[in-house]
Amino acid sequence: MPEEMLESVKMYLRLDGNLEDDLLLEMIAAAMEDVKTASGKSKTADGQDIAKSSLYRTAVKMLVAHWYDNRGTEIIGKTVTPLGNSYNAILAKITTSQEYV
Template sequence: MNVGEIKNYLRIDHTLDDTLINSLYQAGQEYIKNAIDVTADVESFAKYKLFERAALLLTAHWYENRLASVQTGGGSTNIPYGVTPLIQQLRGQYYYDKEREANDNQPVE
């Protein structure tokens, strides 16, 4: 996904924050990848639409909330609602595909 597409999602029509937006999107991708499998490559998740959606949600959240925030009632949160269920769905699909690929590569006896 390019910066123009991300900015369209964020409804931003100026170029002042292009570098920041790109950086936030890449950080979002890395965050999601690490939540699923730290040994994987970000490119491994390119085929999953949920990966792009979760990265966009994180990018939007981090762009709109650039200062640290504290949730009342104790504890802090940096992940918007909806990202965790997407990560869980991605984790399931990723490991299902990985296991299926491993089984497909097994020699036939």
């Protein structure tokens, strides 16, 4: 499933080429798992896989972008930006909405 999101994530990150595709695929898989785990949701209310949801896919892209931009746990001379309110709002929506189970 991460392969299906690779091109849209690359477009979201404004990346050309395939030099970092393996890294991005790992990040996409981890982000997909993280959003499902953090929300406790895996399906939409109509029984489809949550990965088909635009809201879920946007959260995955945002999380991958955050991880991509803030690689490494300690960066000397740079402050790591916390995840933005938009991501947190999307995660809260997925977590609390009856549109997801």
